[in-house]
Amino acid sequence: MIDYKVQISEAINNVLMEMEVSTENINVADMIERPSDDKLGDYAFPCFKLAKELRKAPQQIAAEIAEKLQSSDVFEKVENVNAYVNMYIAKQGFIDDVLKNAVLHGDDFTKGTEGEGKVITIDFSSPNIAKPFHIGHIRTTVIGNAIYLIYKNLGYNVVRINHLGDYGTQFGKMIVAYRKWGNKEDVEREPIKTLLSYYTKFHEEAEKDPQLDDEARKTFLNLENGEKEEVELWQWFRDESLKEFNKVYDMLEIDFDSYAGESFYSDKMPAALKELEDKGLLKDSQNTKIVDLEEYNMAPAVITKSDGSSLYITRDIATALYRKKEYNFHKSLYVVASQQDLHFAQLFKIVELMGYEWAKDCVHIQFGMVSLTEGTLSTRKGRVVFLEDVLNKAVESTKEIILEKGVVSENIDQVAKEVGIGAVIFNELAHNRIKDYVFDWDKVLNFDGETGPYVQYTHARACSLINRADENIVKKANGLEGLDTSILGEGSAYDLLKLVYNLEGAIKEAADRYEPSVITRHIVKIAQGFNRFYNEERILSEDANETAAKLSLVIATKNAIRNGLALLGIKAPERM
Ligand code: ARG
Helix, strand or coil: CCCHHHHHHHHHHHHHHHCCCCCCCCCHHHHCECCCCHHHCCEEEECCCHHHHHCCCHHHHHHHHHHHHCCCCCEEEEEEECCEEEEEECHHHHHHHHHHHHHHCHHHCCCCCCCCCCEEEEECCCCECCCCCEHHHHHHHHHHHHHHHHHHHCCCEEEEECCCECCCCHHHHHHHHHHHHCCHHHHHHCHHHHHHHHHHHHHHHHHHCCHHHHHHHHHHHHHHCCCHHHHHHHHHHHHHHHHHHHHHHHHHCCCCCECCCHHHHHHHHHHHHHHHHHCCCEEEECCEEEECCHHHCCCCEEEECCCCCECHHHHHHHHHHHHHHHHCCCEEEEECCHHHHHHHHHHHHHHHHCCCHHHHHEEEECCCCEEECCCCCCCCCCCCCEHHHHHHHHHHHHHHHHHHHCCCCCCHHHHHHHHHHHHHHHHHHHCCCCCCEEECHHHHCCCCCCCHHHHHHHHHHHHHHHHHCCHHHHHHHHHCCCCCCHHHHCHHHHHHHHHHHHHHHHHHHHHHHCCCHHHHHHHHHHHHHHHHHHHHCCCCCCCHHHHHHHHHHHHHHHHHHHHHHHCCCCCCCCCC
8 A cells, every 4th residue: 555654755855855954864754743633634744853954933844845745646735733744645545545455455455575585483382291281371372373474464484483392301200200100091081181190290209209300310311312212202292292282273273384392402402502612601600501691680591400401591592593594584583471581681692692693683572471360260170271271161152142142143153263262362462462461251252342252243244234235336346446435535434444544554563563462453443443434324325336435445444354353363254
């Protein structure tokens, strides 16, 4: 779509040149504002900064610029109010441009090309093997997926990596526990829960019998050395756990390009350690090796333990180096909770100290914690709230709500799934990611709030309007040919058109800030704008041209909502 900011800054730059103002120290594009009140125009340009250069009152400068811009056909009207130049976009050109894009190129009108030829790696979800995939993991999983979709939409080649926690001394413990108290059938029936119970049992027993810890250490060493039996058990635990994780990924329709977890880097660590050593970054400290980060106000990073074994950060150093070599990324993103702020600050600093300028391209996309309202989430499986149960409950409750509302639907199960799961994803993304938030079922599934179901419902309403309309008129609305759309230049129609136009900007902002909530908020605004339009205007009337024009806006809106939701990993059912 037309980028008005670019057009306006060109026009203003031309005027300034005519006025012989040196534009060296002023960035016109950055100075352009969007007035909060539409009555003050679509865009505004404040002239205070020019006063010194021109030795004139800012009001007078604004008046002169306004006068000169008057002739540009981008604008319908340009006027000055005090020191501001207020610009009103020529409506018909704007209407034509938005409809042409959002109706004729409906499927990809928000697509961008800025990322062409650039690779982004995104590390997200990354649960730990044999540990529950619980409500706490929901954030990294859905935020990561949304950021993947948003960047892909901008043309980047985005590589999704599930950095599974599949390595470490805990696997020695689990193997010991399985050998002592384990049972194959139990693991196969309920892998995570069963493995977790072994792990817990191990800790209980090890308190009484410290021998067990030694045994676990030895077992882990065997695993590291590639002993067949240990490796087979570990592989089996990993496979069974992944099966369970995949149930959740299937429900969310999330895929990964790589499942290279921590274990993948075990043979890459010696080289990374050597490099740290060679570059003089390792220090001995109480039998461990550390990187001293005091100079940067950070705790030292322990790189190897006294028994020589590696740590989480050691694996992450090897991982970062590997990803640069393998993918030559433009950016390397890590979607991980704020609890690991220090870990990533240390990691990126170490990479920088190793002399890699690309350390600046590594980004920790952190997020706050989810807590639960008392009693809202109960689970059959005990104290931990499993993500799978949350998603199932969302689908069941949605089905109840749909049945209760009595909206007839053919594929009620499919719709309940798309709406229920969509509701959980939307709720997750709608919160500013940095903030902690409370998961509350009543808010998640509210069809009238600023929620996923509300937005989806609005989309379905737009679809049903199109279905009810005369076929020939719909054809005309879809083709736009010979259609007089000038009536869309007023009131709620024009407001809605502007919201559809601004979706592209919202997507761009969401990408720049790694903040999908910019998109959820904007889609809610589009839905609200549509419902205002729907309530204020008679859309299907006797007047064929008027109906077609309004329907073209309905189609544009429907496409905007569907596109926006798709970038968040949410479906847009046509009926509900
Ligand atoms: N498995 C870790 C956890 O659950 C997250 C891993 C994040 N990625 C990374 N490269 N450190 O806390």
